[in-house]
Amino acid sequence: MSAATARRALAWAHGCLSVQSLGGMLGPVLFLLPDGRQASPLHVAPWGNDPQRDTLPGILRELRGEWPCMPFGADAARSLPAGWPADGERFAGAGVPHGHGSNVHWEWDECDDSGIGLTCRYPADHPIRLLRRRIVPDPQAAAVDITLEVEARRACRLPIGLHPTFRLPARPGAVVIEPSAHDRVWSFPGDVEPGAALFAPDRHWPSLGRVETRSGAAMDATSVPFAEDIEDLLQLTGIDGGVALHYRDEGFRARLSWQKEHFPGLLIWYSNRGRTAYPWGGRHVALGVEPVASAFDLGPAVSTAANPLARAGTPTALAFAPDRPFLTRYRLSAEPAPTG
Incomplete structure (x- = not known):
């Protein structure tokens, strides 16, 4: 039996939020818009009260909202096309999905009316020593500011990412993805889920707004959810540190901004009823909008190697050192937007 998940919540003039110990995950968040309407953009997976969830990896048991992934992705036995070497950094724990911190309970730091703090200590043989994060509502706006600090145990290069996961309505095309300026859009070099791929690979x-499917047709990948039952990934490289989701039926935008020098890529996870095994059950509809320095979610061995994204000029890992703590800041907000 896994340890019980503890939660902390706080409210401020422009909303309320909840943070859980498992994975240090933020969600749900309810924003109060200036016109008095409410906006709740973050996703909460539908199996959070299922008694069978204790059989799942920690990251999935009460999957929700936003959390940091260090390292991002996981090493695994895969058949990748030529040009995708897996000869980069290897270490014990590199196969844990999205890193140790995504799968264990975090410790509470200072928690008061101004914000919530958490720390996650990593195993003694891991190149990372700890993660620390603080979640602070903006007292003047429908926004939350988040800081993430990484302390390394030894010098290393690793992929790192943030994992905001957004709620999607049932109607196909009800939400439009609006990324900031970027260089390219890349498709996954294989099958994210066998039998559920949509985009032409590699x-x-x-x-x-115009990508190719496996059937050879062109499609707009900005309007979600899709009508098809699929599970797939696209990655934007050279992105300028921002993305918005326009909830057209609900009349608001959720906006995410981050330091582009730390996260030069944006991984988009289209989870659209494509996974049928437990706990997904062909019912999971959500959108991951994930700032990364990573090659998809392929793990340290690929992301620290000479993969195609890195060769094209976008870093897919960052350097960490024990005498140089890493600190990054990012922001989630909501604002009114036109309907339709």
Whole structure:
């Protein structure tokens, strides 16, 4: 039996939020918009009260909202196309999905009316010593500011990412993805989920608005959810540190901004009823919008190697050192937007 998940919550003039110990995950968040309407953009997976969830990896048991992944992705036995070497950094724990911190309970730090703090200590043989994060509502706005600090145990290069996961309505095309300026859009070099792929594999295009499917047709990958039952990934490289999701039926935008020098990529996880095994059950509909320095979610061995994204000029890992703590800041907000 896994340890019980503890939660902390706080409210401020422009909303309320909840943070859980498992994975240090933030969610749900309810924003109060200036016109008095409410906006709740973060996803909460539908199996959070299922008694069978204790059989799942920690990251999935009460999957929700936003959390940091260190390292991002996981090493695994895969058949990748030529040009995707897996000869980069290897260490014990590199196969844990999205890193140790995504799968264990975090310790509470200072928690008061101004914000919530958490720390996650890593195993003694891991190149990372700890993660520390603080979640602070903006007292003047419908926004939350988050800091993430990484302390390394030894010098290393590792992929790192943030994992905001957003709620999607049932109607196909009800939400529009609006990324900031970027260089290219890359498709996954294989099958994210066997039998559920949509995009032509191992390709790249200039725009998310026109990508190629496996049938050879062109499609707009900005309007979600899709009508098809699929599970797939696209990654934007050279992105300028921001993305918005326009909830057209609900009349608001959720906006995410981050330091582009730390996260030069944006991984988009299209989870659209494509996974049928437990706990997904062909019912999971959500959108991951994930700032990364990583090659998809392929793990340290690929992300620290000479993969195609890195060769094209986008870093897919960052350097960490024990005498140089890493600190990054990012922001989640909501604002009114036109309907339709």
